[in-house]
Amino acid sequence: METQKESWIKSLSRFNVEGINLFAMGNWENNLINSYFISGFPHYALIDKNGNVYSNNPNRPSDGISEYIIKLLSK
Numbered sequence: 001m002e003t004q005k006e007s008w009i010k011s012l013s014r015f016n017v018e019g020i021n022l023f024a025m026g027n028w029e030n031n032l033i034n035s036y037f038i039s040g041f042p043h044y045a046l047i048d049k050n051g052n053v054y055s056n057n058p059n060r061p062s063d064g065i066s067e068y069i070i071k072l073l074s075k
Contacts, residue, residue, distance in 0.1 A: 017042070019061065046072075 008023050024032075032038060036045065036056055046055040046069065054072070059065040 005023055005025075011017070012021055036043070036053075042060075044058055044060060044065075045053055046058050046065075048054045058068070
């Protein structure tokens, strides 16, 4: 969690983070950690087209989650 946008951008570059990465203005750290039971980074979540959390902390993209996502999209 970064509280400054510049620090966040540097962290993304430093760790070569790919995918969709979101920055929330303000101090959201405690709220996000407590609401989504985040115990480390990176943290993944599957969110449906309505904005609902379908799966909190699913497998990593490198662990084959893409096939699961394709299966869900075909429903």
